[in-house]
Amino acid sequence: MTNCDQFREMYEAYALDALDPPERAALEAHLATGCAECAKAVAEARWFVSQLAYLAPEVTTPDILKGRLMQTVRSEAKSAWPVSATAATTRSGIPYWLSAGIAALMLLTLYFAWDAHRLKEELRAATEQNERNTQLVASTQQERAATQRKLSEMEEQMVNMHRETAILTDPASVKITLAAQKIQAPQMVAMWHAKYGIVLTGQKVPMPPANRVLQLWLIPKAPGGKPMPSMTVRPDANGNFVILVSNPPVAGSDTKALAITEEPAGGSAAPTTTPKWVGAMT
């Protein structure tokens, strides 16, 4: 049996993401060796799996969705990012350390823009090298994939930083102060933007025990509405953190309050402890 034989029956399930973790890890380790035969078989299986989308009952897309989306897209096309010049100055109510954070984010954005440009040049050079020397195809493709992955990571970081900056500086964002409940700890601050999501920041936050995390919950206004789980975080060594929730599970207008509880690592689907910080929507 060749090395590839043991993986032939896994291609379809891998493309479907149905392999159990040990099988998945074994196939990925094999793919990482650069096996062209298995890589091609997996790539083919991915196409067939994508066709399963047609099994979903056909439904019409709501017109309001297109209207909302096109409005955002047109507005962003007019100005690269919706942060106005006046909004770039510190708005009243934003603590000084948030302003410093925004400045740092902007500097990081410039750095990542430069680095992304450099990576694109590397990517182009790698592609040319690939064409010139067919004997090096396999290794070049691996380098290209690694560079491309890094570029994608950088671009995603840039997008997130732009988004955080927009949330923190746009006057349309709503500020929510989360006060500590029965513990000695500083308050946390959340900024909620209707389009771009929530940025939650904490400073000098007491470190949760090992294997425990802080989890954000959105408390719906609806009577009897259960808390909606959101992101989890562990503060850094100084007790600081910034998290971005780009897609809150409920709209701000439908939310009564934000709460933070301590949960097992990985988070919980429903709160298992009483909130340590709570902030009402204003």
Next chain:
Amino acid sequence: MFLAAFSPKDDREASPDAALVRLLPQNDVGAFEKLYDKYSRIVYSLVLRIVQQSGPAEEIVQDVFLQLWRNSARYDAARGPFAPWLLTLARNRALDTLRLKSERQRRLENQTDELFSVVVAPQYEKELDEKRRAERVRSLVGELNPRQKRAIELAYFQGLSHREIAAELNEPLGTVKSWIRNGLIRLKEGLRTAT
């Protein structure tokens, strides 16, 4: 040979979808609208089938298309056709919501996925228009044994693993693995003979 029927890379790079995606970094709203009009229906249908609620489904569809608009460089035409890329992105987002994964976790997983996300479409992809292909997929999967069909649906629409599906259907693990593999091979062969 079957593999010889797969189209070369250059054909895919010249696809109309890839040409539209290339216009997005120039803030071409018209190109974006064409892609939305072409794919929003299948993307929304897929996401709604997975999350089962229109509110979250709309949020996910909006998020997927905004990611396309703001970060179109993440799609690389050299790695495969546009439609499977978009559908895979939408499916992953919907399944993440279903599993209540944290955004950080999802980001890490997306990075891993992208490393291996090359897609190769068969040549007959272009010969069979989308409507006929959709009908053919429904018909081929509809012909499967109902429990085999259910196993494939659990994997695709609920993101369950072989082991989880075996537990859900109370069937041996080996049976579930064969059902899924044979079902997809039948789909592959059926689509090929439809052209």
